[in-house]
Amino acid sequence: MPWYLYLALKQLFPSGRRYPFFTLISILGVALGVALLVISISVMGGFGHEIRRMIVDTQGEVQVKARGFIQEPAALQSLLARVPGVAATTAYAEGVAMLEHDRKPAFPAVQGIDLNHVNDVIPLRRFVRLGSLDNLDDDSVILSSQLAISLGARLGSMVELYSPLLLEKLKNDEVMLPRELTVVGIFEVGHQQLDSSVVIVTLRTMQDLYGLGRGVHGVNVKIAEGEDPDRVARRINEALPPDGNVEARSWIDANQDFLFVLQLEKNMIFFLLTFIIIVAAFSVASSLLIAVVRKTREIGLLGALGGKPRQVAACFCFQGFFIGVAGTVVGLVLGFTMLHFRNDMIRVFTQLTGSEEVLTRFYQFSRLPAYTAPTDIALIIACTIVISTLAGLLPAWRAARLKPVEALRSE
Amino acid sequence: MAAPVLTARNLTKTYLSGISQRLQVLRDVSLTVAAGESVSIRGESGSGKSTLINLLAGLDAPDAGTLDWGGSPASVDRRADYLGIVFQSFYLIPEMDALANVLMAARIRGPIGSAERARARDLLGKVGLGERATHLPSQLSGGERQRVALARALMNGPKLVLADEPTGNLDEHTGDAVIELLLSLCRDTRTALVLVTHNAAHAAKCDRPLNLHEGVLG
Ligand SMILES: Nc1ncnc2c1ncn2[C@@H]1O[C@H](COP(=O)(O)OP(=O)(O)OP(=O)(O)O)[C@@H](O)[C@H]1O
């Protein structure tokens, strides 16, 4: 081992000292920054991941939509089925309606689904927590969980659905009765917004309510394993008639702005939390600078023994580097450990403060998600090590500038 | 006859003090030291003894004059091999035990192995600190620390040891012992020695006692 690395290690871990406080505290400072970065970025990543999954799970990976509505969904679907990369399709109609139960009104978004095909595209069955998707027919409805609670509806309850068509008829002095539906299922996606304001009916029911005839609003597409949603969407658009009435968009494209905001939030968090590491690096730099001043005479002696200025510099740079590496390792361990126990920690916290209800009500998810992208971790590691090594640079430069004679003469 | 261990010719050193004040510390100092020879230099405080030692060690550059080590010009790169230096202060590295401090001289020169470790232990034994190899400088007395510094100066088997008031921080009795040790070690290994001291008795023990007065060595 070169002498300057040996000396650096000795200064980090002096012989005969059980606890090298300077080193431990410096490492801990960096580690806390790294842990915080890892946790925040992972939780942000988790939210992002969850949201993306939810979009895909509820919309399919590609949506084909018409300006108005699609008159002949069957023809479109058979056309889509021939596009390479398309695995399955299902037609839907959607809209807002008024729902009433027990004189309590609600205005949910209504999804009309094609029972024959929906399960090929959207894992709806997974989200039905009570009752069953199989019981859904033209006279029944599946409510989202929060909506069911707020209406006081349960399995077997009757609800009334008023369509906008009602108003139109009313203008012509006609009367149309609301549709009576039986609740046959309760679903929960785990996303607050969806769970509080969506109801599912059959496509037929929706077509009746909106007077669509056989038309639909769009077709959800599931793509084959390993295909890229954007590429499949492009292929579909090429296969579609060029009148431009119907257009395919991947979920990535359709939610562009939203995904951009998600990414922006994550980048901002990363940027801000990096300052914790920079602050830690400042304290490392100042400790090392103090060490250089305190050890001026020893540094002079190293010169007298034949040590070169750049080797002396390397000695101090390495100390910054070492603290960076050790801080990163400890920080990663700390961060991942806390991530692993995050839900237990939150549970303990909410139990102590009795705020469990509030948490799920105001946050979008019932459990704290986490997803750690390897590229984020690589970035955190690189940033930390570079910043800490830079922290060693100023002291190193100070030390290298010392001339042996002057250093030895200093009091 | 072999080339002298050290040949200094017409060394001159002037310090600028203040804006225009010039202080000529050394004028035309010439000194030749033969292999194994011991030379002592005495002089009043401020007469330039440390300045001369620094020049001889190549730690500082003279304004004029030349310096040869063993027949070829002195250079920074040769210092670790050629010279051992002892100062009034011991300059031991506080984070390392005695053995590691002695070995530091060898580490700076190049990679070390078991031969170097054995030599360092042996030298610590010779300075009477064989049992204290794992002690830190803070656990040693002043005299013991200076003996570690002696062992460190001799670690690389130098041809010449330069000692600048090595007993300056020690009491009389301890100082005598350190000088005895230094002289006998140099004699045993046929290492030349330039010893700066205030002590007349120590100076007299060297082969050639010199005096530095008003910048002139004689
Ligand atoms: N870097 C410097 N700048 C200005 N003057 C200096 C410098 N170094 C030494 N001097 C002066 O040069 C003179 C000789 O100093 P030096 O340290 O060589 O004396 P010395 O003989 O070793 O004294 P002592 O016996 O007290 O150690 C002193 O007057 C000192 O003030």
Ligand SMILES: [Mg+2]
């Ligand atoms: Mg002096």
